Amino acid sequence: MFEVFTRLADWTTYDVLALDHGTKLADAVNFFTEDTTKIFVLLVSIVFVMGLFRTMLSPEKVRGYMEGRSHGAGYVLAVILGAVTPFCSCSSVPLFIGFLEGGIPVGVTMAFLITSPLVNEVAVAILGSIMGWKMTAIYVATGMAVGVLGGLLIDRFHMERHVEDYVWKIRMGVAAGQDIDNSLRGRVDYAWGEVREIVGRIWLYVIVGIGIGAALHGYVPQELFARYASADNPFAVPVAVLMGLPLYSNATGIIPVAEALIAKGVPIGTVIAFMMSVVAISPPEFIMLRKVLKPPMLVFFAVFLTIAFIAVGYLLNALFL
Template sequence: MVDIFYPLQWIADKLTYEVFGIAPDTNLGASVNFIIYDVMKIFVLLAVMIFFISYLRTYITPEKTRKVLGGKKGLQYHLLASLIGTITPFCSCSSVPIFIGFVEAGVPLGVTFSFLITSPLVNEAAVAALWATIGLKATLIYVISGTLLGVFGGYFIGLLKMEKYVADFVYKIKVGDQTKKLEDLNIKERATISYESVKDIVGKVWIYVIIGVTLGGIFHGYAPEGILAKYAGKDNPFAVPIAVLIGVPLYSNVMAMIPVIESLIGKGLPIGTALAFLMAVNAISLPEIIILKKVLKNRLIGVFVLIITASIIFTGYLFNIIL
């Protein structure tokens, strides 16, 4: 792959070694260069990806989605719900209101869970940051696996026929189409909406990007080579489940976690173990579970957490085998 980010690396080198006068063969030089380069690269990809997905999103309203998925069953609809999840809400908590709307509109519970699972796992910001840090190949594998987790996780929940564990009031809510008629927008108006999305999302996550990249840069420059491979490498059969079990109760912004994951991989942590940890942090967050408790009963929440946890562990082992 052509290094389209070479100009950014050139700028990082100039700033680190000439402007700041830090020697290139030092731990400090490695850390500072990593931080400058990664911050620039992540922000560039964030702007491009968010603009593109936001523009596409102007054609896909929640009401349209509910009409397409309402009352539909079959793996193809789980796949469609997962794909919709990849271009909708930015975090797990903001996915919940749409989840409620889907249930109210008659979308099967399993199909609705396919959306809920994929939405926080795969979004434009995460894809941009992953691409910038661990490369296109690993990012594509992450996106495909996150989508499939949604498909099969939702499918299994649907097979269990757990509709009775949804709070009764959810089915009584009347959700109207509160969106402006996006079909009437012209190209300039859609571009304006997309630009505003870039400002909004970057405005919310920029601090997490800087914090995450800084932590990753410190680890990149100062952590001993191979330390993680020794304690959490492929030879440790419990590394993946331990990483997932740590990630499940942990709540962190994905933008802060990805640069840290990059550094951990660079120091010897297997990609599968690292991505399984990242998936656990994003797919099952404590705030999401707290919000879901208002609309779902404990048994359904427990099944949801168990299925996703087991699926992520399986995915982590699979990644470690094929990558």
Template sequence: MFNALADLIVYQWFGLSADSHAGAALHFFVMDTTKIFAMLMIIIYIMGLLRALLSPEKVRDYVRGKPKWMARSSAVGLGAVTPFCSCSSVPLFIGFVEAGVPLGVTFSFLIASPMINEVAVVILIGILGWELTLMYVAAGLTVAYVGGMIMERFKPERWVEDYVWKIQMGETAEVEADTTLAGRHRYAWSEVKEIVGRLWKWVVAGIAVGALFHGYVPEGWVTEHLGGKDNWLAVPGAVLLGVPLYSNATGVIPVAEAMLGKGVAIGTTLAFMMSIAALSLPEMIILRKVIRWPALALYAGVLAIAFMLVGWGFNLFAH
């Protein structure tokens, strides 16, 4: 359906050729825009119906007070099913610290939350297939769990800004959730408007980058510089390239689709996706307001190394 709509708009209405750079790029853009936004709205609405009772405060309270291994597993799992981008995860990070959740556990949540969520997973399956989706999710969960453990070994509490420790947790009145069908519908629709309103520009930007890459970048150049499993420098290059390109797990999918279509190795593509979602420059700037430079450098270093290991590992063992 989406392919037919793109054919109608690009090849009939605009009269572009499928063999031209502009035709290929615009077809990619139209098809992915309609497909991703349709899936995005449907999935967010359905998950909103199911998540009407889940709030950031309940996420925080669920993790607090559990044994460390269970708290870390819970933090990683909750990070994977909550629709927080890297920047919106930082305020919740502060709430975790205020609530006394161990900082290593908190970092595990901060890593998992922007990198994996059910919306991105369903779209990833629809665009790239379940095998690559499973690889991405498994690698992301592992990085989040192990990354938090490594951060904890360095005792990062000493690098948290003083004002965070001084904030007192105020008692807030419990607001009874509206669990009726109408109440859940209102909540789900508000989730669609709020999340799509926050993400649309990044999704469109990601699709546009993917379309330009798909239509204009020669396959020979891609194969020479980014393709091939034996190009070890391509993986750290992809991680560095992803840092300034702020997006989220959903917005980066079209770029990954275009990269794989041009022959970029799976590991290089996964490393690029993870870097954009969890190691973005805006997140680093916001996170600096909470933790000092040593902790920020450690956090960025741990993730960069982990993403490179993921990329090299998948490139090494991919068939």
């Protein structure tokens, strides 16, 4: 089903541009063409179809589902709903306050906030089609596990005392129901709206990610990775995670980079740890969360994620070699 993109890339590289097989430029161009076409076609179709069925959940609905759940069910629900609820990271703060106001524990709320950027249905579909379902299953399972564990620890250490005081005073109003147009026309309009919104938000990350992936693929020799990033080097995982911290990309944008790294023989644990570090932690997100979290909890959050991703890297490398 995806061969068409390979053929298109081969045709562009070797026929239209008449590049020679095996040259660095040809490899990079081939990678770039195949991934750009494949990822954007997948991205637009998945978002459109999901929009058509209105399966996209809004944070307001999720809050309703999670109110009054027991802790255990709350965590499981939080990471699953976190995976399928798209929200712009600029909504993290009102979402955090809204969840707490609904009586949802801080740990469960944080589990939702950790999982949401890491795992989402679009990234899962693209990851599956590019890297295979085994790697995708591992990525999803570890991403959700990190979310649950982070939430549990935040509750265990009573981190709610490190939430800014004003947050507890905010009272949430009841939004009047918006009119929903459920006709076919209404659904199509809504789905196109979703496509424009989501693709508009992430296209640049995806292009940059594919560009980096293509450059790695074409120009960086395999020996370099074999020397520095193999599983024999115990520092490879922590270095990968630390390098990922200041970088930020959307989960979809990092996939082509991961694809190129895997192809160069970098072990799966190291690659997944790097992906998670890039996607889940970024300076802007922290500046935003500072509005609701006091410094001790923010530091705990950063340190926990760093350690968790390093642990994920070592664990997967040990399991899959």
